[in-house]
Amino acid sequence: MSVPAYSITTDAIAAETERAAKSGKPFDVARVLTLDELSLPAPGAGDVHLKILAVSAEHNIDHASTADTVNIAEVRGGRMIPGNSALAEVLAVGGGVTKFQAGDVVITHCNGGPDADGFPLRIWGYDAEDSVGWYAKEAVVADWQLLHAPLDCGLNLWEIAALPLRAPTAYHLWRRALGIYRIKVPRERRARLNVLSFGGGVGELFLMMARAEGHNAWFCAGSAERRAALEAQGIAGIDQKQFNRFTTRDDVRAFSKHCRALTDGEQMHLVCDMLRGPVFDAGLAVVARQGVNVSAGWQLSQKISYNSTLLSVKQVTLDHTHYETLAGCAAATELYGSVFRPTIHDEIYSWKDLPRAHAEMHANTQTGIPIIRVADELPAAAERIVP
Ligand SMILES: NC(=O)c1ccc[n+]([C@@H]2O[C@H](COP(=O)([O-])OP(=O)(O)OC[C@H]3O[C@@H](n4cnc5c(N)ncnc54)[C@H](OP(=O)(O)O)[C@@H]3O)[C@@H](O)[C@H]2O)c1
Numbered sequence: 001m002s003v004p005a006y007s008i009t010t011d012a013i014a015a016e017t018e019r020a021a022k023s024g025k026p027f028d029v030a031r032v033l034t035l036d037e038l039s040l041p042a043p044g045a046g047d048v049h050l051k052i053l054a055v056s057a058e059h060n061i062d063h064a065s066t067a068d069t070v071n072i073a074e075v076r077g078g079r080m081i082p083g084n085s086a087l088a089e090v091l092a093v094g095g096g097v098t099k100f101q102a103g104d105v106v107i108t109h110c111n112g113g114p115d116a117d118g119f120p121l122r123i124w125g126y127d128a129e130d131s132v133g134w135y136a137k138e139a140v141v142a143d144w145q146l147l148h149a150p151l152d153c154g155l156n157l158w159e160i161a162a163l164p165l166r167a168p169t170a171y172h173l174w175r176r177a178l179g180i181y182r183i184k185v186p187r188e189r190r191a192r193l194n195v196l197s198f199g200g201g202v203g204e205l206f207l208m209m210a211r212a213e214g215h216n217a218w219f220c221a222g223s224a225e226r227r228a229a230l231e232a233q234g235i236a237g238i239d240q241k242q243f244n245r246f247t248t249r250d251d252v253r254a255f256s257k258h259c260r261a262l263t264d265g266e267q268m269h270l271v272c273d274m275l276r277g278p279v280f281d282a283g284l285a286v287v288a289r290q291g292v293n294v295s296a297g298w299q300l301s302q303k304i305s306y307n308s309t310l311l312s313v314k315q316v317t318l319d320h321t322h323y324e325t326l327a328g329c330a331a332a333t334e335l336y337g338s339v340f341r342p343t344i345h346d347e348i349y350s351w352k353d354l355p356r357a358h359a360e361m362h363a364n365t366q367t368g369i370p371i372i373r374v375a376d377e378l379p380a381a382a383e384r385i386v387p
Contacts, residue, residue, distance in 0.1 A: 005038035005136030006354055009079045013067050029065040029362045030355035038081055038136045045096035048146060050088040050106070050139045053378055054161040057357045057370040058084050059299060060126050061135075065358065069302060072127055083133030084110035084125040085165035087149055087157070089379050097143045105149040105382050107164040108134060108141070109329040118325030135354065137374065147330055149382075153337030156387040157378075162201065162342040162369040163333075168324035169296050170205030170340075171332035177206075177270045177294040178213075180317050184290040185269075194263045196220060196286065197272035198279045199240065201369045202296065205340050206272040207235045212339040218262065220255075220279075225367035229343040236262075246278040252285050259286040270294070277301035289314050296321045343368035 012032045020027040043049050061082045064072045073080050090104040100106060111120040112128025124145065125133025132139065149160055181193070195210035197203035199221030207217040211234050219230045220238040222245065227237030240246075243255040259267060267288035273279055277300025283293050284306060293316065306318070324332060332340075345366040349357040350373060357370045378386065 001040050002037045003040060003137040004351075005036055005081050006033050006083075007036035007079050007081055008032055008061075008064050008073045009034070010071065010074045011078070013065070013071070013073060027066060028359060029062060030359040032065040033061070033082075033135075033355040033358055035352075036081075038132065040138060040140050043092065043094050043140050045094040046142050046144075047094045047140050048090055048097060048100055048106075048143050049092040050086075050141065051091050052086050052088045052134055052137060052139060052374045053105070053382055054087045054157065054374055055083050055134050055354075055372050056085045056162050056165070057354075057361045057372065058165055059297075059361070060084065060123065061358060062362050064126065066362075069298065075127065080125075081133045081136060082125055083135035084108075084123060085161075085163075086134035086139075086374075087161040087164070087382075088134075088139070088146075089375075089382070091138070093143070099143055100146060100148075103379065105151055105379060106146040107149045107160070107333070108145055109147065109168055109324070109326070110165050111168075111323060111326055111329060114326060118327060120323045123323065137351075144326065147333050150333060150336045151381055151385060155337045155341065155385075157382055157385045158344050158348055158371045158387065159342050160336060160385075161371050162344055163205075163336055163340055166201045166205055166342070166369065167336065167340050168329040168332040169202050169321075170209060171335070172321055172324040172328055173202070173206050173272055173294050173296055174209040175328075176319055176321050177272065177292045180292045180294075180319060181269055181290065184315060184317075190269075192216060193269040194218075194266060194288065195270045195272075196238075196259070196268040196283070198275055198283065199223060199226060200274050200297075200299075201342060202274050203272050204230060204235075204343060208233065208339050208341065209335075210270070211235055212335075216263070218259075218268075220282075222364075223367065226343055229368065233341060238262075240279075243282070246282040252282050255282050256285040263288075267291070273297070275300045276304055280304050284311075284316070287314070287316050290316070292317045292319060294319045294321060296323070345370045348373055
């Protein structure tokens with residue numbers, strides 16, 4: 001059986017690269033994400049047949065569409081079906097599946113296959129071999145890829161759809177950053193920490209973890225709408241544009257002075273930097289002694305450099321994470337609604353507008369996490385929490 005699905009192909013990337021170069025116009029990711037067909041395999045005993053209800057736009061689809069970091073469509077044989085985060089209805093289950101049944105509403109995570117310690121070797125729908133992403137009307141997947149959607153957590157349907165990838169990422173960043181800091185400075189010595197994150201969905205969720213545990217939290221972003229949404233949750237905003245997005249050393253110095261004043265001279269014990277690039281230097285400039293700078297991202301730059309002598313003297317730790325373990329994904333899902341209350345972009349995109357959702361994400365014009373409604377008809381349990 002075949003179902004409609006979006007694909008990214010090396011041919012589409014090459015054609016758009018050529019068009020952009022010839023016309024002198026910017027590369028348009030909407031021209032790369034193309035409506036295609038997906039042939040579904042017959043479900044095996046351990047598989048679940050899903051109807052996709054909603055997906056969120058994720059940055060690694062942007063990375064795949066622009067072939068930045070690595071031309072992953074080429075690595076995957078020239079064509080891939082993207083999508084690492086979905087909310088879905090179970091249509092049918094194989095004979096060996098006991099955890100799910102037809103009618104359940106589920107979420108995916110994107111741990112594409114754990115290593116011996118549970119961490120993903122690959123990401124589902126991106127570099128996991130043979131993985132088929134969720135930008136399709138239906139999917140067939142092994143049951144270990146799914147968790148029950150917490151439909152009664154207090155979030156609406158689109159907020160739940162925003163979290164399957166971002167919440168485990170933030171949960172993992174938080175437990176790593178805090179755990180590393182606590183090796184150096186136990187709770188007995190300092191209970192309340194100063195926590196800073198730069199803009200974006202993952203960074204926001206990281207700060208929600210900090211707030212929920214009683215710490216001071218600051219969100220440094222260019223988007224006024226996103227800062228306002230976080231202020232309503234007790235997370236103070238810092239306008240990144242006030243510091244010219246750290247274009248010069250003077251901008252970084254001014255930011256450092258500003259953070260020093262906010263923290264009574266103490267600076268930030270934990271910094272989450274999902275972007276690298278110019279925010280990396282700014283994040284390091286404001287990190288406190290014994291501080292931790294944690295990241296799972298590379299949107300603005302993959303390469304960083306730092307003064308190791310200075311960081312040694314300050315006892316600062318840089319940590320790079322990737323994604324949660326399977327158990328960690330389940331634990332992060334327990335915090336939907338109580339801790340994680342994401343900001344959603346004000347348009348819910350339709351299936352046909354999925355490419356535009358990605359073009360607008362690429363242009364950084366969205367006011368929150370972008371959600372695409374895939375199914376016209378929703379099951380009653382999901383329809384009940386549509387805002
Ligand atoms: N390893 C993992 O598992 C994992 C998981 C999720 C994400 N990531 C990576 O983490 C990064 C961020 O992801 P996200 O989901 O948090 O992204 P997001 O919600 O789309 O946010 C990205 C933020 O970056 C800021 N930004 C974008 N372009 C910028 C520019 N040119 N200059 C300065 N700031 C800019 C924007 O904030 P303002 O304009 O408001 O400042 C935007 O809100 C991506 O690289 C993504 O691939 C990794």
